[in-house]
Amino acid sequence: MSAAHDHHHGPAKGISRWLFTTNHKDIGSMYLWFSFAMFLLGGTFALVIRAELFQPGLQFVEPNFFNQMTTMHGLIMVFGAVMPAFVGLANWMIPLMIGAPDMALPRMNNWSFWILPFAFAMMVSTLFMEGGGPNFGWTFYAPLSTTYGPPSTTFFIFAVHILGASSIMGAINVIATILNMRAPGMTLMKMPLFVWTWLITAYLLIAVMPVLAGVVTMMLFDIHFGTAFFDAAGGGDPVLFQHLFWFFGHPEVYIMILPAFGIISAIIPTFARKRLFGYDSMVYATASIAFLSFIVWAHHMFTVGMPLAGQLFFMYATMLIAVPTGVKVFNWVATMFRGSMTFETPMLFAIAFVVLFTIGGFTGVMLAITPVDFQYHDTYFVVAHFHYVLVPGAVFSIMAATYYWLPKWTGYMYDETLGKLHFWLSFIGVNILFFPQHFLGLAGMPRRIPDYALQFADFNWISSVGGFLFGFSQLILLFVIIKCVRGGKKATAQVWEGAQGLEWTVPSPAPYHTFETPPDPTLIKAQ
Amino acid sequence: MLSKAKLWLGLALSTLMFWSAGLHAAWELNMPRGVTQMSRDTYGLHMTIFWWVVAIGIVVFGAMLWSIIHHRKSKGAKPATFHESTKVEIVWTLIPFAILIMMAIPATRVLTDAYDTTGSELDIQITGYQWRWEYTYLRENMDEEEVSFFSILSTSREEISNAIEKSENYLLDVDKPLVIPTDTRVRFLMTSADVIHAWWVPDFAIKKDTIPGFINETWVVVEEPGIYRGQCAELCGIEHGFMPIVVHALPPEEYQAWYAEQQQAAAEIRELASAEMSMEDAMAQGEQIYNQNCVACHQANGQGMPPVFPAVAGSDKATGDRLITMDTLVNGVPGTAMAAYGRQLNPIQLAAVITYVRNAFGNDTGDLVQPTEVNAYIQEGQ
Ligand SMILES: [Cu+2]
Numbered sequence: 001m002s003a004a005h006d007h008h009h010g011p012a013k014g015i016s017r018w019l020f021t022t023n024h025k026d027i028g029s030m031y032l033w034f035s036f037a038m039f040l041l042g043g044t045f046a047l048v049i050r051a052e053l054f055q056p057g058l059q060f061v062e063p064n065f066f067n068q069m070t071t072m073h074g075l076i077m078v079f080g081a082v083m084p085a086f087v088g089l090a091n092w093m094i095p096l097m098i099g100a101p102d103m104a105l106p107r108m109n110n111w112s113f114w115i116l117p118f119a120f121a122m123m124v125s126t127l128f129m130e131g132g133g134p135n136f137g138w139t140f141y142a143p144l145s146t147t148y149g150p151p152s153t154t155f156f157i158f159a160v161h162i163l164g165a166s167s168i169m170g171a172i173n174v175i176a177t178i179l180n181m182r183a184p185g186m187t188l189m190k191m192p193l194f195v196w197t198w199l200i201t202a203y204l205l206i207a208v209m210p211v212l213a214g215v216v217t218m219m220l221f222d223i224h225f226g227t228a229f230f231d232a233a234g235g236g237d238p239v240l241f242q243h244l245f246w247f248f249g250h251p252e253v254y255i256m257i258l259p260a261f262g263i264i265s266a267i268i269p270t271f272a273r274k275r276l277f278g279y280d281s282m283v284y285a286t287a288s289i290a291f292l293s294f295i296v297w298a299h300h301m302f303t304v305g306m307p308l309a310g311q312l313f314f315m316y317a318t319m320l321i322a323v324p325t326g327v328k329v330f331n332w333v334a335t336m337f338r339g340s341m342t343f344e345t346p347m348l349f350a351i352a353f354v355v356l357f358t359i360g361g362f363t364g365v366m367l368a369i370t371p372v373d374f375q376y377h378d379t380y381f382v383v384a385h386f387h388y389v390l391v392p393g394a395v396f397s398i399m400a401a402t403y404y405w406l407p408k409w410t411g412y413m414y415d416e417t418l419g420k421l422h423f424w425l426s427f428i429g430v431n432i433l434f435f436p437q438h439f440l441g442l443a444g445m446p447r448r449i450p451d452y453a454l455q456f457a458d459f460n461w462i463s464s465v466g467g468f469l470f471g472f473s474q475l476i477l478l479f480v481i482i483k484c485v486r487g488g489k490k491a492t493a494q495v496w497e498g499a500q501g502l503e504w505t506v507p508s509p510a511p512y513h514t515f516e517t518p519p520d521p522t523l524i525k526a527q
Numbered sequence: 528m529l530s531k532a533k534l535w536l537g538l539a540l541s542t543l544m545f546w547s548a549g550l551h552a553a554w555e556l557n558m559p560r561g562v563t564q565m566s567r568d569t570y571g572l573h574m575t576i577f578w579w580v581v582a583i584g585i586v587v588f589g590a591m592l593w594s595i596i597h598h599r600k601s602k603g604a605k606p607a608t609f610h611e612s613t614k615v616e617i618v619w620t621l622i623p624f625a626i627l628i629m630m631a632i633p634a635t636r637v638l639t640d641a642y643d644t645t646g647s648e649l650d651i652q653i654t655g656y657q658w659r660w661e662y663t664y665l666r667e668n669m670d671e672e673e674v675s676f677f678s679i680l681s682t683s684r685e686e687i688s689n690a691i692e693k694s695e696n697y698l699l700d701v702d703k704p705l706v707i708p709t710d711t712r713v714r715f716l717m718t719s720a721d722v723i724h725a726w727w728v729p730d731f732a733i734k735k736d737t738i739p740g741f742i743n744e745t746w747v748v749v750e751e752p753g754i755y756r757g758q759c760a761e762l763c764g765i766e767h768g769f770m771p772i773v774v775h776a777l778p779p780e781e782y783q784a785w786y787a788e789q790q791q792a793a794a795e796i797r798e799l800a801s802a803e804m805s806m807e808d809a810m811a812q813g814e815q816i817y818n819q820n821c822v823a824c825h826q827a828n829g830q831g832m833p834p835v836f837p838a839v840a841g842s843d844k845a846t847g848d849r850l851i852t853m854d855t856l857v858n859g860v861p862g863t864a865m866a867a868y869g870r871q872l873n874p875i876q877l878a879a880v881i882t883y884v885r886n887a888f889g890n891d892t893g894d895l896v897q898p899t900e901v902n903a904y905i906q907e908g909q
Pocket of ligand 1: 655656658723724725759760761762763767770
């Protein structure tokens with residue numbers, strides 16, 4: 001580069017900095033703030049649900065509104081909170097981790113973020129439309145969502161199209177960045193696991209998002225153009241909808257957990273001051289899980305009446321997922337074993353992740369046993385299962401990542417006391433919230449009901465208390481972040497004593513432009 | 528700071544406990560063992576896999592806890608340098624694999640058994656509707672009187688809206704339960720008239736989706752007479768939480784007596800349908816039927832929830848030509864949530880509810896529709 005281009009220019013001023021930015025750090029921050037806003041909104045909907053379920057009887061909302069709340073809560077948390085948070089982390093951290101100056105396709109990066117607020121504005125606005133918003137669950141099974149859906153379903157479909165486009169663009173960008181922009185010396189098998197898990201996640205996204213787009217388009221045609229893909233009266237097949245949806249939906253579950261595995265694989269070695277145990281096996285396990293995620297989708301549909309051979313195939317394939325997942329958990333424990341551990345907030349969240357995600361994994365193995373799934377299916381047992389893998393799983397990993405990298409992003413240390421308080425309240429709250437739901441499901445409470453029989457009353461109010469505790473604790477996180485952005489103890493470049501990786505070789509806060517020249521190859525060590 | 532938070536939490540919890548003491552205390556933690564071989568097999572599998580995961584959990588969490596206690600920096604622990612071992616990786620790949628195979632074998636056996644629907648002694652068709660179940664006993668001889676009826680939530684709206692105290696079987700009571708004989712292999716053929724529902728009775732370990740355009744099969748042999756309750760398990764719209772299932776299992780002789788009674792009642796209804804009904808009778812019965820079948824969409828005041836569920840109060844279809852009202856009720860409005868009630872209600876009930884909507888909510892047409900008229904209309908349509 002010529003000397004004239006060598007000086008660093010900072011960000012543009014005012015709103016145009018954010019509207020027109022192509023900087024991976026700015027875009028990463030916007031994704032993360034957006035995700036946090038959606039997390040609070042989706043959480044508010046969850047609190048409406050928990051308030052209504054606090055006692056038997058209809059207290060606060062009509063059943064139709066209740067159904068809109070369960071639907072919107074799911075859609076917003078999956079597509080608005082968890083996925084954008086991981087994309088935000090990818091934007092911020094992947095270039096820093098592989099020694100790249102930015103994402104490979106910075107303008108597309110801007111676009112893939114900025115269409116999201118519009119998609120969600122449209123989705124949420126359906127709640128105010130005549131006939132109400134989507135009320136058929138986040139899985140929007142036909143024909144409930146087609147022939148019997150509210151008029152606003154069309155807007156919901158369009159919103160899903162936009163979200164899908166955003167996800168696909170994000171995924172292309174991640175793949176292009178990782179495959180083309182690694183610094184010299186950063187071989188594939190030296191990449192941090194967060195980069196590896198995101199690479200694999202991005203392929204999953206590209207594979208399944210078009211299927212989701214296809215299935216909502218078929219709904220659109222059924223609703224407006226007289227086709228009958230899912231309408232039995234016109235020769236269509238409602239079960240086909242479920243096959244297509246879950247062909248997207250099951251890999252989607254892994255899209256929300258693989259990057260979490262990467263984060264935990266970064267944090268545990270740092271605070272155990274010991275190299276990650278079994279790096280290679282972690283990479284292979286991630287790839288195996290991704291592969292298996294394509295051949296297990298029908299375990300969400302064991303009660304639709306598939307032929308026996310199909311049931312057995314999906315049962316065996318699903319059980320197999322426990323093997324690579326187990327390998328990961330064992331590797332994390334082996335990393336902690338004979339380390340020299342300290343327990344700062346990121347580590348607390350990471351340890352809680354390992355324990356509680358594993359509990360979610362255990363119930364997952366139970367759900368795989370088809371004949372027993374007949375009892376568990378569509379009950380609160382399933383609700384407990386997937387919330388254990390998604391909340392103290394995916395969401396805790398995002399919180400762990402936030403505390404872990406916040407000093408690198410802001411240049412200041414966060415308030416450790418408040419961080420620990422936030423952790424403990426979240427940890428206690430999340431367990432009071434979701435553990436009793438296992439009992440509710442086993443005792444026979446179906447999911448997605450606004451009112452319930454009296455024998456479910458006790459565990460429901462306990463769960464609701466946990467819900468409010470967990471929900472309000474998140475305001476502490478908001479406070480900690482704002483406080484940290486505004487100042488505090490100066491962070492060093494290294495931040496954490498045991499941290500390894502290129503992101504810790506740049507100053508804190510990370511300058512607006514980093515790695516304009518590739519890092520010294522000797523800095524790149526095996527993980 | 529922490530202990531203060533705990534104190535508050537403790538206080539809040541104990542207040543709540545005290546406050547809710549009036550409610551039913553039910554702390555059921557586990558799946559029911561149930562009353563069929565299938566439900567006991569299912570329970571057995573559930574407990575086996577449960578103890579396996581508990582055992583694995585103890586080992587994994589134990590190792591973690593041990594490390595957390597002993598290998599902390601504050602205790603002067605120095606980090607070891609090992610970071611891989613192919614041998615160990617192979618061991619902890621193979622052990623879970625072996626455990627899974629041990630689980631897969633009995634699971635395969637139970638599942639195969641669940642799928643064997645041969646040798647049935649009684650066939651019952653279950654049809655899901657928004658939001659009720661229809662039970663039809665399949666006959667061997669078509670000359671026999673058919674037994675077929677709908678089963679609807681009988682918990683009152685006042686209980687649901689907390690206006691009056693909730694009864695013991697709140698939300699789990701129906702007007703007319705399914706009746707089956709014990710010690711008999713009963714096969715269920717399941718389908719749906721609108722959206723997907725799922726028929727679930729935990730004590731039988733049966734949960735199966737009822738899907739429009741499909742017929743799913745399952746079977747049961749109930750061993751103990753009794754009343755068994757369940758619910759629709761697949762989100763099916765507004766009233767999904769309000770479509771319970773109640774099954775009475777009777778000893779075979781009692782079942783036979785019940786069945787004969789039902790056949791006789793069916794014959795009587797056919798007879799009654801040819802008789803005249805008075806305005807008072809029609810309005811009284813019509814109101815009852817409206818409250819059971821129509822309020823969810825059209826509301827108790829007849830105002831509906833526009834635009835999805837139109838008002839019947841003052842509507843053209845309810846106040847105009849009586850044939851149009853009849854058509855709406857008997858054939859429904861295809862492609863909308865307005866179902867065809869021609870099968871769901873008998874001609875007497877149809878006549879009553881048509882009369883009711885044409886006269887209630889200020890629709891004072893003064894029309895009285897007779898069962899014979901409805902019957903003729905249905906016959907004509909066929
Ligand atoms: Cu239903």
